[in-house]
Amino acid sequence: MIPDHDGAFAPTTEDAPSSSGFLDDGKNTIGSQLAFRLREAIISGELQAGSKINLDKARKTFNVSLSPLREALARLISDGLVEFEDNRGYRVSSISLANLEEITNLREEFEIFALRESMRLGDVEWEGNVMRALHRLNRAERDAARPETLERWEELHREFHLTLISGCGKPILLHFCRLLLNLNDRYRRVFLTRTSGDRNVSQEHSEIAQGAVARDLDYSCDMLRQHIHRTGTNLRKHLATKGIL
Amino acid sequence: MIPDHDGAFAPTTEDAPSSSGFLDDGKNTIGSQLAFRLREAIISGELQAGSKINLDKARKTFNVSLSPLREALARLISDGLVEFEDNRGYRVSSISLANLEEITNLREEFEIFALRESMRLGDVEWEGNVMRALHRLNRAERDAARPETLERWEELHREFHLTLISGCGKPILLHFCRLLLNLNDRYRRVFLTRTSGDRNVSQEHSEIAQGAVARDLDYSCDMLRQHIHRTGTNLRKHLATKGIL
DNA sequence: ACTATCCAAATAATCGATTATCTGTCAAGG
DNA sequence: CCTTGACAGATAATCGATTATTTGGATAGT
Numbered sequence A, B: 001m002i003p004d005h006d007g008a009f010a011p012t013t014e015d016a017p018s019s020s021g022f023l024d025d026g027k028n029t030i031g032s033q034l035a036f037r038l039r040e041a042i043i044s045g046e047l048q049a050g051s052k053i054n055l056d057k058a059r060k061t062f063n064v065s066l067s068p069l070r071e072a073l074a075r076l077i078s079d080g081l082v083e084f085e086d087n088r089g090y091r092v093s094s095i096s097l098a099n100l101e102e103i104t105n106l107r108e109e110f111e112i113f114a115l116r117e118s119m120r121l122g123d124v125e126w127e128g129n130v131m132r133a134l135h136r137l138n139r140a141e142r143d144a145a146r147p148e149t150l151e152r153w154e155e156l157h158r159e160f161h162l163t164l165i166s167g168c169g170k171p172i173l174l175h176f177c178r179l180l181l182n183l184n185d186r187y188r189r190v191f192l193t194r195t196s197g198d199r200n201v202s203q204e205h206s207e208i209a210q211g212a213v214a215r216d217l218d219y220s221c222d223m224l225r226q227h228i229h230r231t232g233t234n235l236r237k238h239l240a241t242k243g244i245l
Numbered sequence C: 001a002c003t004a005t006c007c008a009a010a011t012a013a014t015c016g017a018t019t020a021t022c023t024g025t026c027a028a029g030g
Numbered sequence D: 001c002c003t004t005g006a007c008a009g010a011t012a013a014t015c016g017a018t019t020a021t022t023t024g025g026a027t028a029g030t
Helices: A030-043 A055-062 A066-078 A097-121 A124-139 A147-168 A171-191 A201-213 A217-241 B030-043 B055-062 B066-078 B097-121 B124-139 B147-164 B171-191 B201-213 B217-241
Strands: A082-085 A089-092 B082-085 B089-092
Touching: A030 A066, A030 A171, A055 A066, A066 A082, A066 B066, A097 A147, A097 A171, A097 A201, A097 A217, A097 B171, A124 A147, A124 A201, A147 A171, A147 A201, A171 A217, A171 B097, A171 B171, A201 A217, B030 B066, B030 B171, B055 B066, B066 B082, B097 B147, B097 B171, B097 B201, B097 B217, B124 B147, B124 B201, B147 B171, B147 B201, B171 B217, B201 B217
Parallel strands: none
Antiparallel strands: A082 A089, B082 B089
């Protein structure tokens, strides 16, 4: 469950990372659903990075009133996907090489820290969740020609990484990692629709997960670091190539 | 300037940490001013941790309409000071021993990381800002009997810590540190109105700052770690004593 | 007594209209 | 020409009223 807007850094009430992470369970307010839709629109690149968000147009596009629209945008600000300035309105956060590099760098720092803590503190429950998330991810197909598989894969991928560090017992840290993962996903969704040829991502995930449940701290952390680093490097290349900077 | 709501993780436009960090420059929208007032009310303890925020009452108390009130609360959610649940409304984030410990722990990790980066990358401008912030802080008085001096000291103290790490060139990291500092300040404001007898906080700050501009990485980082750690320990004691947990 | 169901008051969410602010354009003055 | 100021259109912010949801308490059934 990504949104994480049930409360700020709530002490992680979730029993097990709900598989149906992103389900729009119909039970929410318009504001929540809208936040969900907008988030997807931004992460998928449908709403271009850096572009201004005209409230009137958005209101009409999504068929909602201003109140829930602002509500939704406020949440995306917390997520770092939208920026805001008094009397100037909202705009989709820009992407840049520097931003990508920072995200990658911070992910390395924070996720490794959180993984280490998880291995130190995680219980059997956590181990089980990790193995499940791994299995589900590795079973999911990822066909660039079929967007719905990409979306599904992204969801499971994020779920995997979050589950991996979910045993750390640090809600705020988890919150930060979730944000970074979110930000990172946007770059991947926009620039990478397939895995680069020289990588076997499934295997990378397996190595990390197995090292984690075996409590092989150094090995698992090292694998994770490399994993994040490689993704960063690939993204950097693609960003430079398609280079809209 | 703390609020940091000019945009998500904006590439730090600020030339120098504006001394007038918190000035309510009158030029903002009602929502912004309200966010400012509410933040102060929460950090100062005026709004009790864990308490529910009744929109109607708040609306009347602050003499505003619902829209700006929700706007303001949305910002405090980003700050981690307020929690929210669909159809259930808002409440002031709770405090707890675990929460305090996490904040302290993460501050140690992140601020040290950011300080190290600042020392690696910071320019003369940064050095100057650090020395200025230090001077201003050490000159400020802090009299438990006069709340306005406490408030002022807190502002300068936050400013000092932020300036110290402002050279790191990592806007997102800075954003996270700012949040943690904010959260931490609430504990101090509520539980510590004076420095514990066995500490010379001014000297601690001086040591950190001087080590920083001298680029003595290990020394400065170590001093900062101890500084944060001591504060955490003190707060923990007071929390246990006045223990409303 | 205990639980379940329904109702009413309290509270949150949303809407449409109004007010305030900003932005770009054009004219007058230098 | 360039700058300055004023205007108009576009856009954001706010408000008051309406609608939807939740909560707590009363009632009926076991």
